[in-house]
Amino acid sequence: MADPVAAGRAEPRGTRPRRALSRRNVMLYGVLIVVALYYLLPLYVMVVTSLKGMPEIRLGNIFSPPMEITFEPWVKAWSEACTGLNCDGLSRGFWNSVRITVPSVVLSIAIASVNGYALANWRFRGSEVFFAILIFGAFIPYQVMLYPIVIMLREIGLYGTLSGLVLVHTIFGMPILTLLFRNYFASVPEELFKAARVDGAGFWGIYFKIMLPMSLPIFVVAIILQVTGIWNDFLFGVVYTKPDTYPMTVQLNNIVNSVQGVKEYNVNMAATIITGLVPLVIYFISGKLFVRGIAAGAVKG
Amino acid sequence: MASDTRPRRPFRNLSAKIASIPMIVTAVCVFLGGTLWTVVYSFTNSKLLPRLNFVGLDQYDRLWSTPRWLVSIENLAIYGVLSLIFSFVIGFLLAALLDQKIRFENTFRTIFLYPFALSFIVTGLVWQWILNPDFGVQNIVRSLGWESFTFNPLYDANLVMYGIVLAGLWQGTGLIMCLMLAGLRGIDEDIWKAARVDGIPTWKTYLYVVIPMLRPVFVTTLVIVMAGIVKLYDLVVAMTSGGPGNASEVPAKYVYEFMFRAQNLGQGFAASTMMLLTVAIIIIPWAYLEFGGRRRG
Known part of the structure; x- marks a missing residue:
């Protein structure tokens, strides 16, 4: 919000008529x-x-x-609100969401940035085909892939666990993040890359010594995109976790839309705000970068 | 872009190939494999567990004769058409207003976009509260003296989708505004100057010059928004849980109910395949226009 005036806008030239209250x-x-x-x-x-x-x-x-x-509703929402038989409030969902979001963000960005780098600078036969499938994957309704993933997770013993959900978020974060990083790394001047090659740097050398240090902003954009996306997820949470491991959004919905008991609207709204607080804080702090994230996610390169 | 002219050798980019394994596995096994798996199993009579017992198009026959599914489709159409029209019109108008070199642009933009940072669950619950007939808008207008005022969309089967559209617009219009604004900023200042020199009114410049120039932005935005609309699920769950009755049922919810609640996997697979088909109808022409016609590096 406190950002300086947007740079790169066309400068008005000459004098403008001043009519503040026209x-x-x-x-x-x-x-x-x-x-x-x-x-x-x-x-x-x-x-x-x-x-x-x-x-x-x-x-x-x-x-x-x-x-x-x-502030009683806030306290109650955080530590006493009931979902089914559990009456330990939203705090459980909050910590579940933290334990889901942090590893998912780290894992998905680590994998996607390397993928994007490989796609931008180290193309190999077929790489574009796989990338195209990946991007189409971003558009396929998740419902189509829900059940096969249930089977996969069951096979590897992660169904219903937090790690399973982390894996799911990593998979579904990959299309958009790979696109983001690919476009960014493709815009890095090629001379830089070639010079490093001449100096004998290999795949990982160039990635860690050259690309990584100069791409901090895009990593921040990716983090913003992923943290808000994963925190706000509901569908995967409800499908791949059990009541103990429900992320915050699922727990919130269960608290507010439960049919038993007297409706405590103030507690419900406090719970809703608490759930929305994490992405809101990120949004207000990140300002322009958030916009850049959604624009990058939306506009192909 | 770096490697177009290099000779091809199998072990040439070994590290790059190893590093791309996660992407390849995801693309092929999960996205492609998972999709094909679901499509294949949609032709079986799987109930509690997936079984390869083919029954042809039975599941689809049953799907299209289930009133609940027909209601879902109708609801999605209502939601889709209304939210597309309104979010585009409002989003474009807001972007055009913000593009007038105004002061506090960042503040306004921040306000218009913040709902987009919130989840559909949070959005749905807030609007459920605002539209609550006993405490919300209806109650307030009545307490101001208009006793017969009725505004109770979430409990009225005929109006419930409009209530959901209201919340969806609040959440999503900021995104469209942002994309449109980016498009408007990309338009050369000289075009505005030329139009002004020629004495063309602003609205005419928008209508006949700017909007046609923004066609690519419109198309991309349209595809993104439509792909999002098909996925509509959380908002409905949060606001109405599909009620009253089945009045706000949507396809994504139908799929979930049949796969994970009603133990009728075959129906769920058939319904999700129909969703896939819908998205394919949207995406394929776009992808063809965008990437098929003119090849770019």
Whole structure:
């Protein structure tokens, strides 16, 4: 948010007429502000609701600010909310998600960056064909591959475990990350690569000594992409894990949409915010890089 | 790009080949193999366990005569068409507004895009709360004096998909805005100057010059968004769990229910193959246009 003004934009030349309150500006900013408020509304409602007590919520108006701020719903969501028979709150799901996300991100980026590097600089016969299949894999609905992967995981004894889910995330992260790294490494000046070759550096030498140090930004983009993607995943979590190992999103859904018991809307909203907090924090910190990540993911090179 | 002119020798790039093994295994075994496996087993009568007992097109016959599946398809069509139209129109308008060299552009962009960082589960639960008839929008408007006001999409079988579209738009429009904005930034400033010199009004420049120029961006965005729409699952689970009744059922959910709940694998495989077919219909013409026509390095 605090980013400096975008670089690389065309510089306006000459003098511009200054009309701060022209009709055009009022319209322009008016529309933008109204839309911005609409976009912020759900976040506001979430925060406000999670800080109210249940009696206050029953009075109505979800938009009114809390008369009496209480953090009890947050505590309850974190450590007491029930899913089925387990009443240890979202904390379990949180730590499961951490234990899923961290290794998945590290593993998928390590593999994909080397793959991307091989595809960009060390093409071999057939490499483009495999890459094409990989990219098509990104578009295939996951539902088609769900069950074969269940069988694979069962065969290697990882079905229902966190490691199994890590493997799944690594597999499904590969298309987009490989594309990202391939395009990045392909944009590195070829002279650099050739000079290193002349000096006798091999595949791994060039990767670790030249490519890796100069590609920090793309690694950050990849980390952002993967952390938010894996943290927000629901489908793989619900298919490949058991209640003990449910990631946070699955547990959150079970807490909020459970049919038993009295609905505690404030606890539900607190749980929802806590789940959304990790990607939100990453988003607000990373700013431009997040945008670059989705643009890189979206636009082919 | 480096190796186009090099001679081919089997052990030439050995390290590169070894390093690519994970990619090759994923591409061939999981993506290609898994897909073929599911397609093959969709022609069997597998129930609890996958069995190679072929029954021809029986599963597909049953699929297309199951009301629940027909509802799923209809719902996906409603969601798809509405969210495509609205997210493109709103996304493009927002991008065009942000492209007017305004102040606080970064702030506005950050606000429009932040829902995209949230999961569909979080999105769905928030909107479920906002649309809650007893506490949410309906209640507030009623308490302002309009007693008969009814806005209760999530519990109305006829309206439930529109409620889901509302949440989906909130989450996804920022992405489209961002892609469109990137496209608009790529347009040469001189074109704007030329249009201004010729006295063409801004809206006409957008309509007849800029939008045609953005065609590649539109196409790419369209493909990404459509491939995402077919996968619609988490949002429905979070907002309505498919209810009321089966009114907000979607194909991805149908697949999940039959594969993992109803122990009817064959139906699940047939349904997921239909999803694959839908995506193929979207992707193949695009891939052909994009990569088939003009070969690039």
